[in-house]
Amino acid sequence: MRRSDLERRVTAAAAGSAVTLEMVAREAGVSPSTVSRILNGTAKVRDAKVRAVNAAISKLQFMPDPVARSLAGGKSMSIGVMIQTLDSPFFGGVVAALEKGLMRANYSGLFVSGHWRENDERRCIGHLLSRRVEGIILVTSCLPDAEILHLSRSVPVVLTGRSLVGENVYSVDVDSTQGARLATDYLIGQGHRRVAFIAGPVDHPDAIQRLAGYKASLATHKLPFAKKLVAVGDYTDFGGQAAMNQLLDGGEQFTAVFAANDQTAYGAMLALYRRGVKVPNDVSVVGYDDLLTSAFTIPPLTTVHRSIEGIGECAAQAMLDLIDRRAPVAKVSPATLAVRESARPLRS
Amino acid sequence: MRRSDLERRVTAAAAGSAVTLEMVAREAGVSPSTVSRILNGTAKVRDAKVRAVNAAISKLQFMPDPVARSLAGGKSMSIGVMIQTLDSPFFGGVVAALEKGLMRANYSGLFVSGHWRENDERRCIGHLLSRRVEGIILVTSCLPDAEILHLSRSVPVVLTGRSLVGENVYSVDVDSTQGARLATDYLIGQGHRRVAFIAGPVDHPDAIQRLAGYKASLATHKLPFAKKLVAVGDYTDFGGQAAMNQLLDGGEQFTAVFAANDQTAYGAMLALYRRGVKVPNDVSVVGYDDLLTSAFTIPPLTTVHRSIEGIGECAAQAMLDLIDRRAPVAKVSPATLAVRESARPLRS
DNA sequence: GAATCTTTTGAAAGCGCTTGCAGAACCTAA
DNA sequence: TTAGGTTCTGCAAGCGCTTTCAAAAGATTC
Numbered sequence: 001m002r003r004s005d006l007e008r009r010v011t012a013a014a015a016g017s018a019v020t021l022e023m024v025a026r027e028a029g030v031s032p033s034t035v036s037r038i039l040n041g042t043a044k045v046r047d048a049k050v051r052a053v054n055a056a057i058s059k060l061q062f063m064p065d066p067v068a069r070s071l072a073g074g075k076s077m078s079i080g081v082m083i084q085t086l087d088s089p090f091f092g093g094v095v096a097a098l099e100k101g102l103m104r105a106n107y108s109g110l111f112v113s114g115h116w117r118e119n120d121e122r123r124c125i126g127h128l129l130s131r132r133v134e135g136i137i138l139v140t141s142c143l144p145d146a147e148i149l150h151l152s153r154s155v156p157v158v159l160t161g162r163s164l165v166g167e168n169v170y171s172v173d174v175d176s177t178q179g180a181r182l183a184t185d186y187l188i189g190q191g192h193r194r195v196a197f198i199a200g201p202v203d204h205p206d207a208i209q210r211l212a213g214y215k216a217s218l219a220t221h222k223l224p225f226a227k228k229l230v231a232v233g234d235y236t237d238f239g240g241q242a243a244m245n246q247l248l249d250g251g252e253q254f255t256a257v258f259a260a261n262d263q264t265a266y267g268a269m270l271a272l273y274r275r276g277v278k279v280p281n282d283v284s285v286v287g288y289d290d291l292l293t294s295a296f297t298i299p300p301l302t303t304v305h306r307s308i309e310g311i312g313e314c315a316a317q318a319m320l321d322l323i324d325r326r327a328p329v330a331k332v333s334p335a336t337l338a339v340r341e342s343a344r345p346l347r348s
Numbered sequence: 349m350r351r352s353d354l355e356r357r358v359t360a361a362a363a364g365s366a367v368t369l370e371m372v373a374r375e376a377g378v379s380p381s382t383v384s385r386i387l388n389g390t391a392k393v394r395d396a397k398v399r400a401v402n403a404a405i406s407k408l409q410f411m412p413d414p415v416a417r418s419l420a421g422g423k424s425m426s427i428g429v430m431i432q433t434l435d436s437p438f439f440g441g442v443v444a445a446l447e448k449g450l451m452r453a454n455y456s457g458l459f460v461s462g463h464w465r466e467n468d469e470r471r472c473i474g475h476l477l478s479r480r481v482e483g484i485i486l487v488t489s490c491l492p493d494a495e496i497l498h499l500s501r502s503v504p505v506v507l508t509g510r511s512l513v514g515e516n517v518y519s520v521d522v523d524s525t526q527g528a529r530l531a532t533d534y535l536i537g538q539g540h541r542r543v544a545f546i547a548g549p550v551d552h553p554d555a556i557q558r559l560a561g562y563k564a565s566l567a568t569h570k571l572p573f574a575k576k577l578v579a580v581g582d583y584t585d586f587g588g589q590a591a592m593n594q595l596l597d598g599g600e601q602f603t604a605v606f607a608a609n610d611q612t613a614y615g616a617m618l619a620l621y622r623r624g625v626k627v628p629n630d631v632s633v634v635g636y637d638d639l640l641t642s643a644f645t646i647p648p649l650t651t652v653h654r655s656i657e658g659i660g661e662c663a664a665q666a667m668l669d670l671i672d673r674r675a676p677v678a679k680v681s682p683a684t685l686a687v688r689e690s691a692r693p694l695r696s
Numbered sequence: 697g698a699a700t701c702t703t704t705t706g707a708a709a710g711c712g713c714t715t716g717c718a719g720a721a722c723c724t725a726a
Numbered sequence: 727t728t729a730g731g732t733t734c735t736g737c738a739a740g741c742g743c744t745t746t747c748a749a750a751a752g753a754t755t756c
Contacts (some may be wrong), residue, residue: 002569020712031736036714046734063478067418068712071741076415085442087640087656089437099461108458108479113447131456132415237644266644275645292435296585298613298621298646308435368742379706384744410707416742509721 019062027056037062065210070132078108079319080128081138084116089291090261090308094139094160098314100154105320107134116201118142125151135319140206158315162205170318170328174311176206176288179304179335183222183258183286186302186337188221191346192256192284196229198243198268207235210260210288228252233264240267248275255346256271262287262294262303269297269342284343292299299341306335352451366409376404387412418480426456426665428476428484432464435641438609438656442487445660453668455482464549466490473499483667488554504670506663509604510553518666518676522659524554524636527652527683528561529568531606531634534685535648536569539694540604540632544577546591548608554584558608558636570651576600581612588615596623603694604632610651617645617690632691647689654683 021039025032037043038053045053056062070076081098083091092258095111102109110128121143128136133155140161141148151157152168163171187195197214202209211230218225228250231243240259244267247254259265265287269279279285279299287294287303294301308334310332318328369387373380378397385391386401393401404410418424429446431439443459450457458476462469469491476484481503488509489496499505500516511519535543545562548555559578566573576598579591588607592615595602607613613635617627627633627647635642635651642649658680666676 018712032713033715033736033738034734037735040714044717044734047699049562049735065419065712066479067415067424068741069714070415071413071419071711071743072713073717074714074741086434086447087436087437087440089440092435092437092440093539095459099434099535103460103475110456111443111447111459112451113444121458127451127456130414132413213579215496222562237641241644263641266641270644270646270648285562293585293611293614296589296611298618300618366742370742380743381706381708382704383747387706388744390745392704397705413742416711417744419713419741420743420745422744423709 018065019060021062021064024053024056024060024062027060028052036167037274051270057243060073074132075108076132076134077111078131079323080110080112080125080133081129081139082112082121082128082136082141083139085113086111089290089293091139092321093292093308094312094315097309098137098316099312101313101316102319105316107320109137114141116142129155135323137315137319139315140204142169142204143154147251156319158319158322158328160311160315168322170322172311172314172318172330172332174206174306174332176209176335177213177216179288180210180258180260180307181211181217182335182337183288184214184217185220186216186339187256187284187286187343188243190256190284190343193223193346194225194226194229194252194254194256196231196252196257198231198240198245198247198257198259198264199265200233200235202232204235207260214258226252229254233260233267235261235264237270239261240264241271242267244268244271246276248272254336256261256343257283257287258286258288260288262289262291265294265301265303265342269301280342280344284346286337286343290338294338295340297342302343303338303339305338306336307333357676364668366413367408367414369410371409372401372404372408375408376400402573407690424480424482425454425456426479427671428458428460428473428479429487430460430469430472430476430484430489431487433461434459436611438637438640439487441649441656442638442660442663445657446664447660449661449664450667453519453664454667460625462489463492464490467565477503481482483669483671485663487663488552490552504667506667506670506676508659508663513514516670518670519689520659520662520666520678520680522554522654522680524683525561525564527636528558528606528608529565530683530685531560531636532562532565533568533693534687535569535604535606535634536565537633538604538632541571541694542574542577542600542602542604543571544579544595544600544602544605546581546588546595546605546607546612547578548581548583548610548612550580552583555608564608565594574600577602581615583612585615585618589619590615592616592618592619594626596620600630604634604691606634606636608636610635610637612647613642613649613651613690614645617649628690628692632694634691638686640688643688645690650688650691651686652683653686 021035022032025035035053038045046229099109112124116122137157138159145164149166152166160172199211231246233239233243261269265285277283287301290303290305294303314330314332317330321328369383370380373383386393440501447457460472462472483504486507493512497514500514505517508520547559563573579594581587581591607616613633625631635649638651638653642651662678662680665678669676
């Protein structure tokens with residue numbers, strides 16, 4: 001948009017009496033219905049009128065009022081996005097991509113944060129519903145399946161970080177099992193035999209998958225699963241630090257750690273640093289997510305890369321598909337390993 | 349909200365025919381106007397009726413439709429937030445706080461990202477205007493003053509990261525000069541005489557303030573300002589790394605660096621690490637912002653702490669004040685120094 | 697108890713747009 | 727040219743709420 005365009009629009013808004021569809025109709029010498037139909041492509045309109053209306057529209061700088069539109073048509077052109085917290089690099093990235101994808105289709109996103117609390121989530125969803133969103137995207141919801149299914153009876157639902165099948169539901173498949181496996185495989189491939197794992201919150205589907213991937217890799221390589229090599233974190237730096245300390249105090253030896261996400265890895269590395277344990281010389285560390293900052297930790301973090309942006313884009317696309325009653329097919333590309341410097345072969 | 353409440357609401361939404369104010373009126377045996385008045389407190393209503401209406405409301409689980417409300421009342425109960433990018437920890441934090449603050453007053457935020465590009469910003473603002481937001485919060489806008497002033501003639505504007513005075517404008521004062529000064533003072537207080545500075549983008553008001561603070565501190569301590577000790581970054585990890593390399597290659601000696609923001613500091617520390625320069629033994633580093641992760645870098649980063657959340661809260665509060673035609677007074681608390689381990693006294 | 701002043705309430709007219717319905721306009725075939 | 731079809735287009739009735747205006751109900755005074 002050029003500067004002058006914005007100026008004009010601002011001026012229009014300032015006047016309070018924005019141009020209405022009716023004024024356009026009058027200007028073009030047609031009825032409001034006709035203008036509406038042209039705007040929405042709801043019916044064929046004689047070419048001459050279309051031209052006249054378009055002329056009037058640009059002359060008057062008309063912009064349909066979305067509020068009136070929603071009320072009359074029942075469509076709000078906005079879709080709700082429930083996220084856990086906006087101030088995490090991961091969710092931030094997803095939201096950024098979501099915003100872009102929705103905006104492209106002229107939808108606005110209404111973002112709300114559930115803070116990992118079921119009741120907050122419910123309130124947020126209530127809020128979204130009351131705003132008449134046309135669909136809801138749940139990014140890592142903690143709500144029970146049944147409730148989500150029920151929700152999907154009134155609006156299309158897209159979810160990430162878990163899978164659920166249903167009529168009006170689409171799960172953006174971000175299966176973390178494979179990525180976790182990749183990370184563990186890598187560590188084992190480097191010769192490590194005692195690989196610890198710092199898990200995410202025990203009840204998150206996503207965290208469960210990562211644990212599963214870790215176990216699966218161990219099994220594939222015929223390595224025993226040792227309960228004492230697993231500590232539970234909470235996906236935060238702080239939790240990672242605590243978990244690592246617990247691991248260190250546990251007395252069980254290990255030469256490598258796979259942290260359930262990057263922030264956890266950061267915390268773990270700090271705990272290691274505090275005890276004088278060198279990464280990667282004494283212990284190798286691998287994370288999960290590949291946050292922007294992970295390429296700048298010291299040492300730069302080897303981590304499972306997944307396109308955070310991709311998740312957002314897919315979710316947005318899937319939602320648009322659902323709204324238009326197409327079957328969504330968007331898939332995120334599988335996770336890969338970003339090999340950097342926090343892990344190295346076990347020295348023999 | 350309890351689970352069953354949500355269920356009911358979902359069901360209502362699904363049915364399409366949500367409970368309307370008119371149904372409440374009938375149920376309570378009064379006119380719709382009365383119900384509206386009670387809801388909005390627009391007029392005194394006999395106590396008995398108030399009770400009857402409230403009873404009807406809770407019996408029917410009535411929730412006023414915000415869309416209809418906007419259309420009729422001209423208020424959209426939503427305010428626009430223009431941010432540069434959602435996937436930065438700093439902006440993420442601001443947005444999180446903003447969301448909370450607005451939600452509390454029952455406003456929804458419409459978030460859009462300008463990506464540091466004037467034209468994107470204009471387009472975003474146009475979008476917000478077309479959604480009939482009641483106010484716009486600009487988080488670190490790059491638009492020229494005149495344009496913002498013009499915008500403020502049509503909707504109240506709150507801005508952060510720069511100051512501008514005007515009728516309908518409020519700048520959340522986050523003067524960075526003081527913080528930058530604090531950081532530099534600290535470094536000098538630790539005995540450092542050759543303190544380098546990695547600046548932010550040259551044209552950002554905020555970055556300019558940080559540079560000014562750095563210079564002011566130097567001047568206060570009668571230290572010369574050396575152009576060769578300043579490198580320009582772009583507020584990203586990557587830019588910080590490049591700037592540090594440039595500094596290192598510049599040939600000018602320094603024992604401390606003040607980076608214009610934390611991400612820049614991360615990059616700088618990595619560059620130092622790559623060259624085998626130890627932090628803080630060989631070079632002290634101080635950042636600015638105190639991102640969540642900064643307590644977990646290695647070594648933990650000494651940095652200027654400012655309440656990121658505070659900024660968001662203030663901005664939200666100021667906007668609500670502006671809308672209600674009160675003079676905003678919200679102020680963010682001044683920056684303080686979070687002393688951690690990336691800086692140490694100059695060894696003599 | 698009548699007259700006057702307040703306070704409370706309801707009827708009705710929108711807010712700006714969509715849409716079902718039916719009349720108008722146009723086209724084809726006879 | 728006219729009947730019979732199609733294809734446009736306008737009218738008018740909403741969407742669910744707010745708000746003005748005037749009437750109804752109470753309160754107050756003499």
